[in-house]
Amino acid sequence: DQQVKQNSPSLSVQEGRISILNCDYTNSMFDYFLWYKKYPAEGPTFLISISSIKDKNEDGRFTVFLNKSAKHLSLHIVPSQPGDSAVYFCAAWNNAGNMLTFGGGTRLMVKP
Amino acid sequence: DAGITQSPRHKVTETGTPVTLRCHQTENHRYMYWYRQDPGHGLRLIHYSYGVKDTDKGEVSDGYSVSRSKTEDFLLTLESATSSQTSVYFCAIRDSTVSNQPQHFGDGTRLSIL
Structure with missing residues (x-):
């Protein structure tokens, strides 16, 4: 049973527009959430997090929103750029801080 | 970039053979992790280490063992490889001095078991 779910396996957006990637979780004990970005043949790289x-939480073009009552978080990228094309993973730390649980990933394609 | 080196980067082997993957770090971080990545599953934790000779199981540890005899090296062993262990394996490290700091990942090992 996946505790962190990314229900959209892929998303296509036009350059300059907003990209919104979604993530749902079931474990109310998760207390810290992260987004990672992954290019082919490379390891995931940390993007942004939220307590x-x-x-x-904002960092340049990237904003993460957390709705605890809905157990939902989203990553907004504005404006989207072709270099943002990658797989994005949502992840959550358990409250002991020793295990990171990942969602299945969403492939973002930003078209020029 | 965090100093993490995984070796080998690619390996093809046969069912039933033992396989060892190596993760080497130059950051002196306390925590090290092994994940596997499979389509639709994201990354799943196999084992992790919280110090030399201190390891614990993750979500998908069956069929895998680990060892950490030095701070900088974390080895993952498939005792008798099966086709279901064909995957991309990632090592990660984390600085333990600040809680909830992100993990930093190596570039992965693509393992094919025929």
């Missing part, structure tokens, strides 16, 4: 005590 469960916050509902928003």
Whole structure:
């Protein structure tokens, strides 16, 4: 049973527009959430994170929103660029901070 | 980029043979992790280490063992490889001094078991 789910396996967006990637979780004990970006033949790289005590965190073009009551988070990329084309993984730390649980990933394609 | 080297980067082997993957770090981080990545499953934790000779099981540890005799090296062994262990394997490290710091990943080992 997947505790972190990314229900959209792929997303296509036009350059300059907003990309919204979604993630749902079931474990209310998760207290810290992260987004990773992965290019082919490379390891995932950390993008942005959010603590469960916050509902928003921004870093340049990237914003993560957390809705604890809905157990839902989303990553907004504005404006989207072709170089953002990659697989994005949502992940959550358990409250002991020793296990990171990943979603299945969403492949984002940004078209020029 | 975090100093993480995985070797080999690619390996093809036969069912029933033992396989060892190596993760080497130059960051002196305490925590090291092994994941496997499969389509639709994201990354799943196999084993992790919280210090030299200190290891624990993750979500999908059956058929795998690990060893950490030095801070910088974390080995993953498939004792008798099966086709279901065909996957891409990633090593990750984390600085333990600050809680909830992100993990940093190596570039992976693509393992095919025929």
